[in-house]
Amino acid sequence: MIKAKDSIYKITPYIGGESKSKEGQRIIKLSSNEGAFGPSPMAVKAMQEVAKDIHRYPDGSCHDLRAALAYKNNIPAENIVCGAGSDEIISLLCQAYAGDGDEVLYPEHGFLMYPIRANSVGATPVTAAVKENFKVDVRALTNAVTDKTKIIFIANPSTPTGSYLTRDEVVAFHKGLPSDVLLVLDAAYAEYVEDPEYTIGHDLVAQHDNIVVTRTFSKAYGMGGVRLGWAHGSDEVIDILNRVRGPFNVSIEAQAAGVAALKDDDFLKKSLEHNKKCREDTKQALEEIGLKVYQSVTNFLLVNFGSPENAENTRLALKDQGILIRQMGAYNLPACLRITIGTTEEMGLVVKAIKGYINNHG
Numbered sequence: 185m186i187k188a189k190d191s192i193y194k195i196t197p198y199i200g201g202e203s204k205s206k207e208g209q210r211i212i213k214l215s216s217n218e219g220a221f222g223p224s225p226m227a228v229k230a231m232q233e234v235a236k237d238i239h240r241y242p243d244g245s246c247h248d249l250r251a252a253l254a255y256k257n258n259i260p261a262e263n264i265v266c267g268a269g270s271d272e273i274i275s276l277l278c279q280a281y282a283g284d285g286d287e288v289l290y291p292e293h294g295f296l297m298y299p300i301r302a303n304s305v306g307a308t309p310v311t312a313a314v315k316e317n318f319k320v321d322v323r324a325l326t327n328a329v330t331d332k333t334k335i336i337f338i339a340n341p342s343t344p345t346g347s348y349l350t351r352d353e354v355v356a357f358h359k360g361l362p363s364d365v366l367l368v369l370d371a372a373y374a375e376y377v378e379d380p381e382y383t384i385g386h387d388l389v390a391q392h393d394n395i396v397v398t399r400t401f402s403k404a405y406g407m408g409g410v411r412l413g414w415a416h417g418s419d420e421v422i423d424i425l426n427r428v429r430g431p432f433n434v435s436i437e438a439q440a441a442g443v444a445a446l447k448d449d450d451f452l453k454k455s456l457e458h459n460k461k462c463r464e465d466t467k468q469a470l471e472e473i474g475l476k477v478y479q480s481v482t483n484f485l486l487v488n489f490g491s492p493e494n495a496e497n498t499r500l501a502l503k504d505q506g507i508l509i510r511q512m513g514a515y516n517l518p519a520c521l522r523i524t525i526g527t528t529e530e531m532g533l534v535v536k537a538i539k540g541y542i543n544n545h546g
């Protein structure tokens with residue numbers, strides 16, 4: 185019988201947010217942190233325009249997209265690599281920098297792709313405890329670094345907890361790290377953060393060879409379906425990523441959509457404004473029902489239902505009504521559910537459904 189590497193059998197396959205419900209029923213999908221308004225119409229148009237060219241291989245260097253990203257973020261295009269979602273970048277980083285016997289460190293309840301990718305290259309995923317309310321505990325992370333640690337992933341802001349570290353906290357943490365440990369700041373939700381004390385980390389990449397920032401078009405840009413992400417790193421890291429990635433890892437459509445989406449400032453502004461207001465209104469409404477809702481600067485809320493049974497029963501009751509929200513057992517937070525911010529109407533329906541369930545069963 186053919187057998188994969190031992191470490192592969194340690195992987196629990198990633199289960200995405202549910203997207204199906206009963207036949208013919210309206211579905212309100214709030215389980216995968218996608219954008220409330222779909223993609224920018226400019227991105228859709230750009231994809232349609234390049235559809236006639238899909239017999240051609242894409243530009244393997246993503247030249248135009250990297251130029252647009254460089255301009256938008258005020259960083260050199262040479263220090264950018266694009267990928268099929270930031271998931272691919274996470275995978276490439278593990279492939280390049282970690283292997284048998286190495287450790288990949290991240291905060292407890294962290295994004296599930298970190299342990300999946302660590303195990304897939306034979307490395308050991310290691311977690312460090314977080315603080316109350318799930319804020320990343322940089323001291324615990326520092327204490328968890330060993331001479332086997334090769335990569336540290338910090339989602340900043342984090343999913344599913346919604347908390348974040350400030351620039352000063354990241355800088356202080358990085359100062360205590362050995363120079364041969366790669367610190368990956370996974371900034372999938374960066375666009376949503378308004379705090380001036382926060383940094384995405386592009387300024388830090390410019391100063392330190394061992395910091396990488398990963399970004400995505402899947403969240404604020406509402407383009408999860410085209411699979412488009414990117415990394416900003418030092419010359420050395422970018423050279424390595426270019427060696428390990430596939431030659432045509434980003435499709436023609438994704439490149440075109442990305443360039444167009446970056447031009448649609450109005451769409452992004454409107455999405456972010458909506459997200460903030462809707463998130464805070466929803467948080468308040470759920471708190472009024474008596475639920476614990478964790479502080480979030482992202483496009484989702486983590487809500488504590490008091491027990492795993494309450495969380496699961498509430499989730500199933502909502503699913504019955506076509507409202508899909510995410511269970512958190514895989515993140516070791518079984519008493520919680522994660523609710524993505526959708527449209528104002530969708531959030532009104534979610535709150536109403538939760539209230540209805542609690543009134544009948546609470």
Ligand SMILES: Cc1ncc(COP(=O)(O)O)c(C=O)c1O
Pocket residue numbers: 216217268269270271272295339342343370372399400401402408411412413
């Ligand atoms: C923290 C974090 N990083 C990375 C990703 C992956 O995003 P994508 O591969 O769609 O770019 C996600 C998606 O849920 C995420 O939550």
